[in-house]
Amino acid sequence: MAEGATILRIENVTKQFGKLRAVNGVSLDIVDGEFFTIVGPSGSGKTTLLRMLAGLEKPSAGDVFLRGNRVNDVPANKRPTCMVFQSLALFNHRTVGQNIEFSLKMRGVSRAARRERCVELMDVVRLPQDYYAKGVTKCSGGERQRVALARALASDPDIMFFDEPLSAIDYQLRKLLEVELKDLHRETGKTFVYITHSLEEAMVMSDRIGIMQSGRLIQIGSPDEIYTQPLNKFVSEFMGEVNTLPVQAGTDGKFDCPDLGTQLVGPSPSTSANGSQTGYLVIRPESMRFLNDPSEADNHIKGSLFNEYAMGSRVQYHVRAGSQMLVVEKLREMAFRGSVNDDVIIGWDVKDSVLVSD
Amino acid sequence: MQKGKRWVNSLIIVWTSVLILFFFVPIAGVIISSFGHSRYFSFPVKKWSFKWYDQTINANLTENLHVTSFYVAGCVAAIALVLGFFGALAFARYDWKGRIFYQRLIMLPIFFPQAVLGLALLLWFTYIGVLPSWEAAVFAHLVWIVPIVTLIISIQVYGFDVSQEEAAFDLGANRWQVFREVTMPALAPGLFSGGLFAFLLSWGNFPLSTYTSGADSTVTEWLYTKMSSGYTPMIPTMGAFSVYGSIIILFAGYLFLIARRRRAEKRA
Amino acid sequence: MASTLDAWPPPLPQPGPLRSFGLWLRQPGFLSASPVLLFFLIGFVGPLVIVLGFSFLPERTFGFHGDWTVENYTRILSDSYYISFLWSFGLATATVVCCLLISYPVSYGLARVFGRWAAPVMLILVIPLFVSENVRLFGWYLVLLKGGGILAGSVKWLFDLDTGTLLYSNGSTLMGMIYVYLPYTLFPTTLGLSLVPRDQMDAASDLGANRWQIFREVELPIAMPGILIGSLLTFVLAVGAISEAKMLGGANIVVVAHAILHEFTYAQNWPLGSAISMFAIAITCILVIFIMRRLDLDRLLGRK
Numbered sequence: 001m002a003e004g005a006t007i008l009r010i011e012n013v014t015k016q017f018g019k020l021r022a023v024n025g026v027s028l029d030i031v032d033g034e035f036f037t038i039v040g041p042s043g044s045g046k047t048t049l050l051r052m053l054a055g056l057e058k059p060s061a062g063d064v065f066l067r068g069n070r071v072n073d074v075p076a077n078k079r080p081t082c083m084v085f086q087s088l089a090l091f092n093h094r095t096v097g098q099n100i101e102f103s104l105k106m107r108g109v110s111r112a113a114r115r116e117r118c119v120e121l122m123d124v125v126r127l128p129q130d131y132y133a134k135g136v137t138k139c140s141g142g143e144r145q146r147v148a149l150a151r152a153l154a155s156d157p158d159i160m161f162f163d164e165p166l167s168a169i170d171y172q173l174r175k176l177l178e179v180e181l182k183d184l185h186r187e188t189g190k191t192f193v194y195i196t197h198s199l200e201e202a203m204v205m206s207d208r209i210g211i212m213q214s215g216r217l218i219q220i221g222s223p224d225e226i227y228t229q230p231l232n233k234f235v236s237e238f239m240g241e242v243n244t245l246p247v248q249a250g251t252d253g254k255f256d257c258p259d260l261g262t263q264l265v266g267p268s269p270s271t272s273a274n275g276s277q278t279g280y281l282v283i284r285p286e287s288m289r290f291l292n293d294p295s296e297a298d299n300h301i302k303g304s305l306f307n308e309y310a311m312g313s314r315v316q317y318h319v320r321a322g323s324q325m326l327v328v329e330k331l332r333e334m335a336f337r338g339s340v341n342d343d344v345i346i347g348w349d350v351k352d353s354v355l356v357s358d
Numbered sequence: 359m360q361k362g363k364r365w366v367n368s369l370i371i372v373w374t375s376v377l378i379l380f381f382f383v384p385i386a387g388v389i390i391s392s393f394g395h396s397r398y399f400s401f402p403v404k405k406w407s408f409k410w411y412d413q414t415i416n417a418n419l420t421e422n423l424h425v426t427s428f429y430v431a432g433c434v435a436a437i438a439l440v441l442g443f444f445g446a447l448a449f450a451r452y453d454w455k456g457r458i459f460y461q462r463l464i465m466l467p468i469f470f471p472q473a474v475l476g477l478a479l480l481l482w483f484t485y486i487g488v489l490p491s492w493e494a495a496v497f498a499h500l501v502w503i504v505p506i507v508t509l510i511i512s513i514q515v516y517g518f519d520v521s522q523e524e525a526a527f528d529l530g531a532n533r534w535q536v537f538r539e540v541t542m543p544a545l546a547p548g549l550f551s552g553g554l555f556a557f558l559l560s561w562g563n564f565p566l567s568t569y570t571s572g573a574d575s576t577v578t579e580w581l582y583t584k585m586s587s588g589y590t591p592m593i594p595t596m597g598a599f600s601v602y603g604s605i606i607i608l609f610a611g612y613l614f615l616i617a618r619r620r621r622a623e624k625r626a
Numbered sequence: 627m628a629s630t631l632d633a634w635p636p637p638l639p640q641p642g643p644l645r646s647f648g649l650w651l652r653q654p655g656f657l658s659a660s661p662v663l664l665f666f667l668i669g670f671v672g673p674l675v676i677v678l679g680f681s682f683l684p685e686r687t688f689g690f691h692g693d694w695t696v697e698n699y700t701r702i703l704s705d706s707y708y709i710s711f712l713w714s715f716g717l718a719t720a721t722v723v724c725c726l727l728i729s730y731p732v733s734y735g736l737a738r739v740f741g742r743w744a745a746p747v748m749l750i751l752v753i754p755l756f757v758s759e760n761v762r763l764f765g766w767y768l769v770l771l772k773g774g775g776i777l778a779g780s781v782k783w784l785f786d787l788d789t790g791t792l793l794y795s796n797g798s799t800l801m802g803m804i805y806v807y808l809p810y811t812l813f814p815t816t817l818g819l820s821l822v823p824r825d826q827m828d829a830a831s832d833l834g835a836n837r838w839q840i841f842r843e844v845e846l847p848i849a850m851p852g853i854l855i856g857s858l859l860t861f862v863l864a865v866g867a868i869s870e871a872k873m874l875g876g877a878n879i880v881v882v883a884h885a886i887l888h889e890f891t892y893a894q895n896w897p898l899g900s901a902i903s904m905f906a907i908a909i910t911c912i913l914v915i916f917i918m919r920r921l922d923l924d925r926l927l928g929r930k
Contacts, residue, residue, distance in 0.1 A: 056524055076528045089525035093543050102539075103529035155530060370735040374747065377732055380805070381754045384765025391768055445662035447655075450927070454655025462918045464662060467670050469859060469914045471866020473883040474903050475673070477890055481680060481900070482673035501669040504662060513927050562758035565868060578758045585764050585873065594768070597761035604756040608749070 007032040007191050008053065008159060013062030015048050022048040024215035025062070030159075030193060035185050037194040037202040039238070040212035046195045047086075047163060049212070053193065054161045055079045067158075077106075082152040083161040086168070088144055090136045096122075096147050097132040103155035121150040124187070126180075142173050153188070162194040166201065178204050199239045203227070211235050227284075232356050236282045241316075241327050243288065245281040247355075255281065260322040264299050267350050280356050285316065285329035287352035290336050290344055297347030301326065305342045319346055385601055392591065392598040419580075420596070426492055427561055427576040433496045434503055434560040435553045441500070442507030442552055443545075449508055450515040465509075467502045475502065476569035483570065490572025498570040499560045506559065507552040514548025547615070554611050558604065674907065680900035698901035707885060707902060714882040714906075717871075718864035721803040722857050725811035728804070729856075733812060737819040748816075755809050763802055763873050770798060770874070799875035807864050811856040817926065818852015819845070851926050858917050862910045882906050 008030040015023040023045040030036050038046045051057040053064060055076030064071050071079060082103070091099050100121055101114040109117075122129060125146040131139070136147060145165065152160055162181075166174045182205045185192050196202055202209050203223040210220045211234075219231045230236035233244060245264070250256035253269030266281060294300040303321030315335045317328040328346055330336060338344060448454070449461055467475070479498045480490065488494055522544065526536045564578040571579065577596060584593050650656065682694045702708060736744045754762060822845050830840045846853075868883040882902065889899030 054528060056528065076524075077530045077532060081528075083525070083528050085521045085525055087519055087521050089519060089521035091522055091526070091540060091544075092519070102526065102531075105539075106530040106535060151525075151529070367735075367739050370731050370739050374732045374735050374740075377728070377808075378747075378750060381751065381808075384762045384769060384805070385754060385757060387765040387768045388761060441661050441665060444658045448659030448662070450924075452653070452655030452658060454653040454659075455650060457655060458923075460659055460663070461923050462915075464666055465918065465923075466911075466914065467666070469862045469910065471862060471883065471906060471910065473866045473868045474886065474906055475866075477886060477899065477903060478673035478677045479669075480890075481896070482676045485676050486672075497669060500665070504665060508662065509927070516924075516927055558756040562756055564758060564760055565866075578760055581758065581760050581764070582869070585760065585767075593764065597757075597764060600761050601757050605753060608753060608756065612749075 004031045004033055006030065007067060008193070009065040009068075010049075010053070011063045011065070013049070013052060013059045013064060015045075015052060015057060016060040021215055023052070023059075026212075026215075026217045027062075028210060028217060028220065030191060031208075033189055033191055034207040035182070035192045035194065035205055036208050036210065037196060037206040038210045038212055039196055039199050039202045041197055041238075043214075044212040045215040046212050050083075050161055050163055050193065050195050053159075054081055054083045056083075080157050081159040081161060082155060082157040083163060084148050084152050084165045086163045086165060088148040088165065090144055090147060090151075092137050094136065095132070096127070096134050096136055096139065099136055099147055100150045100154055102151060107155065117154060118150075121153055124153070124184070125150045141169050142177070145169070145177060149184070157190070159191045159193060162192065164196050167196065167198075174201075181205055199226075211238065229354060230282065230356055233280050233282075233358050236280070236354070236356055241285055243283040243285065243324075243326050245283070245324065246278050247281050248278060255279075257281075259324050260301055262301065265350050266355050267353050268355065278358065280358075282354045282356055283348050283352060285327040287348050288326065288328040288346050289330075289348070290328065290338075291347045292345070294345060294347065298350045299353075300345055300347035302343065302345055305338055305340055305344050307340060308336075319344060388594045388597040389601060391594040423575060423577045423580050426571075426574050427578070430492050430495050430499065430567070430571075430576060431557045431560040433493075434499045435557040437496070437500055438504050438507040438556040439549060439553050441504050442511050442556075443549065445504065445508035446511035446515050446548075450512040451518070451520065464505045466505075468505050468509075470502065472502065472563075472565035473569075476566045479566070480569040490570050492571055492574035492576075495567050495571035495574070495576070498566040499563055502566070503556050503559055507556050510552040510555060511545065511548040514545050514551075518544050550611070550615065554607070558607065562600070562604075677900045677903050677907070680897050681904045683897040683900075685895045685897050698898045699905075701898065702901060702905060710880045710882050710885040711905065713879055714865050714867075715909075717800060717803060717867075717879075717881065718861050720800055721807055721864045722811070722861045724800070724804050725808050725860055726815070726853070726857060729808060729812040729815055733815040733819050736816045737822075738824075751809065751812065759806055760869055760873075763806065763869055766798075766802060766805065767873055794875060796875070796879065799871050799879055802870035802874040803864055803867060806867070806870060807860045810863060811860045814852045814856030814859065815849070816852070818849035818854075818856070821852065821926070822848045851921050854917050854921065855926070858914060862914065865906060865910060 006029045010026060010028040013023060013026050026049060040046045052059050055074060059072055097118055100118045104114045104117060127146050136144060166177055178201060206223060208222055209226050211218045213234055219226060219235050236242055245257050246259060247255035247257050249270040250263055254263045255266050255270050257264050264281060291297055291300055301321045303319040306318040306320045309316045313332055314329050315332055319326045319328060483494055522540050523536050526540045562578060564582060567576045568579050581593060581596060681698055684693050684695050736748060740747055826844050827840055830844050866883055867881060871879045871881045886899050886902050889895045
């Protein structure tokens with residue numbers, strides 16, 4: 001976790017639209033200079049939260065503090081923050097230069113000084129200098145992204161907000177820009193608050209991640225923490241394919257898995273306090289492995305190989321056991337030699353599993 | 359659609375060309391007859407001359423008519439732009455309760471027989487004690503032109519990304535600056551077409567003018583009266599002027615738009 | 627590190643009915659619409675109400691004195707006034723049908739065939755619109771005039787034939803109406819056709835449909851809003867047409883607009899004129915409302 005002072009403190013913030021509560025009592029501290037990403041599915045309230053932080057919406061309840069000052073009533077144009085919008089919101093009727101210099105123009109900076117700063121910024125975001133007089137409608141998708149970035153950076157804001165800027169572009173460009181954004185963060189040292197619906201994207205770039213669902217903040221932690229210790233089923237499934245086995249407390253501190261018809265050992269003994277509560281045992285695909293003999297791992301399951309998928313550097317196997325479809329991932333070099341419909345045994349060690357609630 | 363349907367496409371092109379010719383036949387007729395020398399019209403034109411152009415330009419009457427028409431059209435364009443601008447924002451941009459109803463409501467004056475509207479306005483003016491005059495004609499024109507201008511500007515507004523305004527705000531502009539730097543320039547093409555349309559539609563309008571302008575007469579009204587009473591070559595000459603005027607205004611507008619775009623690209 | 631779920635905060639208060647109305651009035655959309663709405667009230671609703679009022683007055687009155695009567699309406703139905711309605715509606719319907727048939731191929735061309743040339747072609751087609759309707763109709767008068775008219779003159783000069791009168795017939799009136807109102811059909815139809823995605827038509831073709839089927843199943847339904855607006859506009863305006871019949875049709879054809887005008891000027895019978903107007907207004911309003919309710923204007927005009 002990053003060291004440093006809190007730059008943005010969010011206390012119990014709620015936003016209500018008529019009957020709909022988009023953001024429901026969210027509290028959060030963002031550290032100066034960190035790259036914090038809020039992740040959640042559509043409708044989870046993340047955009048609304050970001051807009052409140054940027055000053056484009058007012059909280060219905062709760063407070064936002066910027067460097068210790070309450071800014072609920074401070075409008076966006078007076079906050080030392082800048083946002084990169086999902087649609088980029090470039091001024092289509094203006095050139096690249098005019099877009100980037102806009103915030104400086106609003107502050108009354110002289111034309112020469114503006115031009116100087118613009119030249120600097122265009123270098124930072126890696127735009128060719130001869131684009132200065134080019135109309136933004138003539139720029140490609142990637143170039144427009146860079147213009148939007150430069151424009152937001154121009155007034156040297158304390159915090160930069162990003163509203164899913166990469167969601168509408170193709171895979172190649174997105175991967176490239178993810179890396180560039182992370183580099184930009186390191187170069188400028190500014191606080192970045194980013195939102196996205198893709199956990200994968202968040203993991204690549206962030207220092208810390210907050211997961212939102214239905215207006216609430218469910219879990220905050222570093223990418224590693226979220227990945228290895230998800231708090232509940234929602235968070236664990238958010239990261240894509242994981243194996244989620246519904247279990248109930250059984251005898252001897254073990255767990256019963258009705259779907260598979262076996263008993264499993266969990267990371268910690270099951271207590272009678274769990275009772276008949278359904279929990280989930282979560283195992284990541286890369287922690288699953290094929291066994292020649294059940295004794296090779298703490299837990300094992302017998303099933304049949306349903307299909308295999310070659311995915312570049314890894315291979316993914318789907319194994320059917322009982323009513324469950326389990327996913328095993330192996331690196332290409334360590335691919336499993338078997339064919340579809342073979343009987344297989346797969347297993348994992350308890351240290352690689354997590355017990356989560358609903 | 360397969361490009362292979364060449365013959366269908368050719369047919370369409372021929373059909374369209376014929377239609378274009380059809381559109382311009384009477385206009386050509388008007389222009390041709392304006393060059394005739396004699397007092398009565400006959401074709402083929404036996405003697406070509408500019409005599410009637412001369413007479414028309416010099417007549418005082420002509421000047422009055424054109425001035426009246428110009429005032430009316432100018433006022434209509436100016437007022438229609440203002441009303442239409444806000445009307446278009448309400449039509450296309452703000453999501454508000456009652457918007458759909460509003461959209462349908464203000465379209466009504468467009469789908470309305472103009473002569474009936476003119477008479478209704480005459481009745482209304484008499485009732486509230488307004489005398490028919492060119493100002494009354496301005497009002498009458500506005501009733502059906504404001505919805506049209508609203509529609510035209512709305513089309514531009516639909517294509518406007520509202521988050522541009524938020525971005526400008528976020529970057530430090532106050533509300534007035536957002537309007538001046540982002541909203542207006544982005545909507546300017548729509549405003550320009552709207553104004554142009556308003557001017558031209560008002561200029562060429564007859565049914566509404568005739569009932570409401572009273573003693574002040576516009577070019578179109580004069581043409582109608584003359585056409586019903588007796589032929590004089592001044593009619594086609596005036597008509598020809600209308601044609602030239604429209605073409606000039608349209609092309610001027612078109613060139614203005616292009617020049618503006620070039621200038622904007624050079625400026626930065 | 628990991629945060630926990632917060633307890634439910636208490637629900638926030640909702641505004642009451644009176645305050646809701648106040649809030650509704652203060653919506654930026656309504657505020658923006660208010661100038662137009664006010665103007666609409668004064669300029670459109672006001673006159674119509676007056677016409678409505680006058681239509682219930684006894685003939686030859688010019689002010690509201692309180693004698694209400696329906697004699698004007700009964701007179702329309704019993705006397706021959708309804709004939710002019712038949713003329714107007716008949717002509718208007720014929721105009722709409724002809725305009726649709728003529729403009730559809732052109733619209734299709736503008737939307738699909740002309741490509742880069744579509745904009746210049748549209749500009750060329752728009753130019754005549756800005757020349758006053760009267761001027762253009764006068765041009766046709768000159769062309770069709772017997773004896774010295776352009777058409778007659780050319781034919782005589784070229785072939786030494788005598789054409790009879792081409793003017794003052796139903797045909798010439800209809801032609802005049804088609805001429806004037808064609809753009810009002812053409813442009814909305816083009817707009818409607820531009821909504822049809824090309825790939826849907828390709829998909830239909832790929833699935834085995836022939837041209838006629840594609841037209842019926844894909845093109846027509848999607849372009850229908852534009853076609854409807856074009857037809858409606860043409861019809862309503864054609865019903866109110868006044869110049870074509872007078873200049874090209876002669877005294878045989880008396881359209882509704884003439885009948886109304888007659889009552890207002892020569893006959894000095896404002897109430898009757900108002901009643902006839904109300905008839906025309908009522909019929910067009912019913913049509914307009916019926917069709918407009920089915921249209922999604924946002925989609926038609928290009929909302930993203």
